[in-house]
Amino acid sequence: xxxxxxxxxxxxxxxxxxxxxxxxAMPDLARxxxxxxxxxxxxxxxxxxxxxxxxGVRTTIEVEPRVTLLDALRSRLDITGAKKVCDxxxxxxxxxxxxxxxxxxxxxxxIAAQGKKIETVESLAPxxxxxxxxxxxxxxxGLQCGFCTSGxxxxxxxxxxxxxxxSHEEVLEALSGNLCRCGSYQGIKKASGAAxxxx
Amino acid sequence: xxxxNKGWPKLDEATHLGKRTPRIDAADKVTGxxxxxxxxxxxxxxxxxxxxxxHGRARVQxxxxxxxxxxxxxxxxxAIVGEGExxxxxxxxxxxxxxxxxxxxxxxxxxxxxxYEVLEHNVADASPDLAGxxxxxxRGRDQGDVDAGFAAADVVVEGRYGAPIVTHCCLxxxxxxxxFVDEEHVxxxxxxxxxxxxxxxxxxxxxxxxxxxxxxxxxxxxxxxxKFQFDVxxxxxxxxxxxxxxxxxxxxxxxxxxxxxxxxxxxYADVRVGVKKDGTITAWESRSWGSGGAGGGSSPRLPYVFxxxxxxxxxxxxxxxxxxxxxxxAPMSPQSCLITMAALDDAAAALDLDxxxxxxxxxxxxxxxxxxxxxxxxxxxxxxxxxxxxxxAAQQGAVRRGLGLSLHTWGGxxxxxxxxxxxxxxxxVTVSCGTQDLGTGSHTVxxxxxxxxxxxxxxxxxxxxxxxxxxxxxxxxxxxxVGGISSAxxxxxxxxxxxxxxxxxxxxxxxxxxxxxxxxxxxxxxAPERSLGWTEACGLIGxxxxxGSGRTDPELMADGVGGAQMAEVEVxxxxxxxxxxxxxxxxxxxxxxxxxxxxxxxxxxCIMGISSALFEERVMDPTTGACLNPNMAFYRLxxxxxxxxxxxxxxxxxxxxxxxxxxxxxxxxxxxxAAISNAVANAAGVRVPYAPxxxxxxxxxxxxxRGR
Ligand code: FES
Ligand code: FES
Numbered sequence: 010x011x012x013x014x015x016x017x018x019x020x021x022x023x024x025x026x027x028x029x030x031x032x033x034a035m036p037d038l039a040r041x042x043x044x045x046x047x048x049x050x051x052x053x054x055x056x057x058x059x060x061x062x063x064x065g066v067r068t069t070i071e072v073e074p075r076v077t078l079l080d081a082l083r084s085r086l087d088i089t090g091a092k093k094v095c096d097x098x099x100x101x102x103x104x105x106x107x108x109x110x111x112x113x114x115x116x117x118x119x120i121a122a123q124g125k126k127i128e129t130v131e132s133l134a135p136x137x138x139x140x141x142x143x144x145x146x147x148x149x150x151g152l153q154c155g156f157c158t159s160g161x162x163x164x165x166x167x168x169x170x171x172x173x174x175x176s177h178e179e180v181l182e183a184l185s186g187n188l189c190r191c192g193s194y195q196g197i198k199k200a201s202g203a204a205x206x207x208x
Numbered sequence: 209x210x211x212x213n214k215g216w217p218k219l220d221e222a223t224h225l226g227k228r229t230p231r232i233d234a235a236d237k238v239t240g241x242x243x244x245x246x247x248x249x250x251x252x253x254x255x256x257x258x259x260x261x262x263h264g265r266a267r268v269q270x271x272x273x274x275x276x277x278x279x280x281x282x283x284x285x286x287a288i289v290g291e292g293e294x295x296x297x298x299x300x301x302x303x304x305x306x307x308x309x310x311x312x313x314x315x316x317x318x319x320x321x322x323x324y325e326v327l328e329h330n331v332a333d334a335s336p337d338l339a340g341x342x343x344x345x346x347r348g349r350d351q352g353d354v355d356a357g358f359a360a361a362d363v364v365v366e367g368r369y370g371a372p373i374v375t376h377c378c379l380x381x382x383x384x385x386x387x388f389v390d391e392e393h394v395x396x397x398x399x400x401x402x403x404x405x406x407x408x409x410x411x412x413x414x415x416x417x418x419x420x421x422x423x424x425x426x427x428x429x430x431x432x433x434x435k436f437q438f439d440v441x442x443x444x445x446x447x448x449x450x451x452x453x454x455x456x457x458x459x460x461x462x463x464x465x466x467x468x469x470x471x472x473x474x475x476y477a478d479v480r481v482g483v484k485k486d487g488t489i490t491a492w493e494s495r496s497w498g499s500g501g502a503g504g505g506s507s508p509r510l511p512y513v514f515x516x517x518x519x520x521x522x523x524x525x526x527x528x529x530x531x532x533x534x535x536x537x538a539p540m541s542p543q544s545c546l547i548t549m550a551a552l553d554d555a556a557a558a559l560d561l562d563x564x565x566x567x568x569x570x571x572x573x574x575x576x577x578x579x580x581x582x583x584x585x586x587x588x589x590x591x592x593x594x595x596x597x598x599x600x601a602a603q604q605g606a607v608r609r610g611l612g613l614s615l616h617t618w619g620g621x622x623x624x625x626x627x628x629x630x631x632x633x634x635x636x637v638t639v640s641c642g643t644q645d646l647g648t649g650s651h652t653v654x655x656x657x658x659x660x661x662x663x664x665x666x667x668x669x670x671x672x673x674x675x676x677x678x679x680x681x682x683x684x685x686x687x688x689x690v691g692g693i694s695s696a697x698x699x700x701x702x703x704x705x706x707x708x709x710x711x712x713x714x715x716x717x718x719x720x721x722x723x724x725x726x727x728x729x730x731x732x733x734x735a736p737e738r739s740l741g742w743t744e745a746c747g748l749i750g751x752x753x754x755x756g757s758g759r760t761d762p763e764l765m766a767d768g769v770g771g772a773q774m775a776e777v778e779v780x781x782x783x784x785x786x787x788x789x790x791x792x793x794x795x796x797x798x799x800x801x802x803x804x805x806x807x808x809x810x811x812x813x814c815i816m817g818i819s820s821a822l823f824e825e826r827v828m829d830p831t832t833g834a835c836l837n838p839n840m841a842f843y844r845l846x847x848x849x850x851x852x853x854x855x856x857x858x859x860x861x862x863x864x865x866x867x868x869x870x871x872x873x874x875x876x877x878x879x880x881x882a883a884i885s886n887a888v889a890n891a892a893g894v895r896v897p898y899a900p901x902x903x904x905x906x907x908x909x910x911x912x913x914r915g916r
Binding site: 073075076080083084087088089090091092093094095096097098099100102129130131133134137139143146147148150152153154155156157158159162181182184185187188189190191192193194195196197198 | 230231233234235236237238239240241242243244246247249309310311377378379380381427428429430432459461462646647648649804805807808809811812813814815816819839840841845846847848849851854
């Protein structure tokens with residue numbers, strides 16, 4: 010059994026690594042682990058002020074240093090588009106853009122996201138007008154229950170900003186860090202240009 | 209003049225029915241506007257977390273929650289099992305804590321000290337011998353003259369096949385939020401497959417009147433059969449809300465979810481199949497075993513689809529100390545299908561016959577030979593089976609291609625549902641139904657049916673579901689939802705339309721029966737130029753909206769579908785890696801209400817099947833009885849790059865359309881594991897007995913591994 014799981018894990022990590030690398034997320038995660046310059050030397054253990062720039066609005070909240078960016082967004086700021094599914098960096102449902110790059114918000118502390126521009130799915134349709142990626146997801150039915158959807162939309166958005174005409178392989182790689190249980194991959198491939206009939 | 213026709217319009221006369229309508233709740237889901245239970249944040253809300261039993265089986269000796277209670281921010285911490293109580297699997301909830309934040313609650317749950325007497329456990333189910341005293345023989349089934357059948361056989365083919373326990377792994381975990389509005393009135397948000405009865409369960413728990421409970425589930429992040437029951441966490445959430453007077457949210461963490469909140473039973477079997485040289489099956493014999501947790505497991509239906517074959521089957525139910533199984537999309541069917549189709553495919557290979565010919569020849573043993581034949585031939589064309597099939601073990605080289613096929617069946621008859629449709633004086637239309645949308649498309653189905661019936665665009669329909677205050681509807685299981693809600697919505701819309709026509713007819717100098725609504729107008733059928741625009745007609749309604757009510761109508765529904773699938777894989781016989789190249793799914797489902805969401809269900813089912821076939825298995829530790837992979841890094845789901853090309857063909861002819869609506873959630877999830885198993889055997893030259901067909905399992909079957 011252990012070999013079998015070992016295999017899955019390697020393959021999984023490769024997948025994430027490749028996807029994240031293509032989208033440039035790994036360096037940010039690594040940087041995020043360092044304390045920002047203006048942070049106190051030692052934060053916590055009690056609540057500390059944390060200023061987050063989310064969707065163009067800067068807000069200061071008091072949270073314990075152990076609070077993840079995902080929990081800060083969802084339960085402190087009530088911005089709930091990013092979902093909590095695995096809470097350990099394995100599914101991509103919590104994806105947000107950090108200075109334009111997709112990161113797993115569950116795997117980053119809120120204090121480490123200070124000073125960065127954070128975009129959640131809510132920011133893509135200001136005034137309710139869907140952006141191109143969102144329109145494509147609707148047109149190709151790239152979703153069923155919708156719980157993975159904001160993650161896939163943001164991962165696609167980040168790819169297309171960086172690479173407006175990605176190849177089939179580039180799309181699959183960029184979305185390899187996201188999982189969908191309903192099996193909406195067919196529509197997602199079309200929506201993100203990885204399958205014929207899409208774009 | 210005839211009454212309004214209550215039957216579905218023909219396919220070529222329909223405006224929306226059977227056509228592609230974009231999912232109406234998609235915009236809410238791509239913008240983050242869709243609110244799920246997990247997204248509910250209320251003022252001064254507490255978060256509940258659970259302390260879980262780490263042992264496979266244990267008796268509780270004592271629970272001490274004082275350290276948890278003492279933690280800053282903890283409001284409540286207590287045992288939820290009694291001293292001396294026996295816990296039947298790891299992951300059982302022992303204590304609950306409620307705190308000001310999720311982080312504090314999770315930390316506090318770890319501080320609860322529990323003393324256990326560890327008891328003997330069993331988590332092994334893959335072999336009937338291993339299980340020993342944990343095994344219980346169940347009554348078998350005998351049909352036809354099995355001994356004569358084997359005596360008449362030219363060849364008897366034997367094999368062992370099966371699939372392990374897998375989990376539902378819904379992306380939105382189980383859970384609920386409970387809020388007391390006052391002492392007697394309660395709101396609850398819950399991720400559920402049956403919103404209409406959630407109010408009663410909660411009211412029963414709290415000892416209040418069901419009409420004082422409002423249960424809401426506007427959107428939910430997947431269920432697949434695991435979200436029917438009122439669970440421990442729902443109960444504790446309610447009790448804490450009552451005790452503290454504060455709103456409480458209890459959503460499961462992923463490890464908790466994967467250990468206890470839903471699994472599909474395992475099923476394995478030793479099979480003997482008697483066949484004549486020409487490919488005719490003469491007899492089936494199987495001894496199956498499997499487990500769905502401490503309660504044992506039910507028998508797979510063997511042989512599946514080829515039910516008329518003379519058969520003898522026995523089953524051994526194995527008790528394992530694992531989280532109890534719950535209905536998993538087409539309960540027992542994927543397992544039954546795998547065991548049957550793999551055994552028959554091995555029989556075809558032993559006779560050197562093309563499995564397509566072998567299956568076609570034996571269709572008289574099924575309930576619907578004509579449907580299966582038509583579907584198999586369509587699938588064969590889409591797969592180019594005739595041009596590309598290579599007999600088993602006829603390939604050289606490291607990477608080998610293989611084709612496999614499978615057949616399945618399901619009922620899908622609609623459940624009881626109520627529905628109401630209101631038309632307001634300004635022309636606004638609202639359809640309300642106490643159903644839920646699991647991602648299956650319930651919102652869209654209700655809008656399509658109402659728009660079709662009233663002759664309006666789909667966008668003109670406002671859909672309300674997911675609320676226990678709405679007209680009651682059934683739970684979403686067994687592919688029963690679409691039949692139930694579509695026929696009830698048709699009935700309700702016709703009721704409202706009759707009332708509208710009664711107001712409009714005098715303006716048109718006609719009798720109500722002579723009028724119709726179509727294309728956004730109300731007109732006299734025999735003289736369409738005598739017409740009113742929709743809003744104009746609705747202007748006659750007055751200040752009080754018209755309200756039509758409807759119920760499930762058996763004449764608009766049907767039961768029983770077939771389905772054929774073919775898989776193409778590549779197997780690397782050096783590394784054991786199986787790659788999906790293509791899956792063809794041909795599926796009938798009677799009247800298609802909305803083609804977009806119907807097709808998405810089939811694609812999704814295929815992918816869920818691929819995931820089971822190649823990756824999924826809940827792995828238990830025989831020593832401690834703990835689950836070894838209660839997380840999504842090691843409990844692996846198929847990703848977007850793992851599924852290959854998928855081709856879906858829905859049988860959408862006037863003849864199928866005329867049958868009535870049949871659910872489609874379950875049937876297409878049944879065949880993929882079987883078709884893939886057969887394709888792997890075709891490519892690798894040997895049968896990989898148990899799913900998932902991981903590199904290790906493939907290498908072992910090829911004699912290159914070190915064994916399980
Ligand atoms: S919730 Fe963050 S990766 Fe799964
Ligand atoms: S749409 Fe349900 S998990 Fe992706």
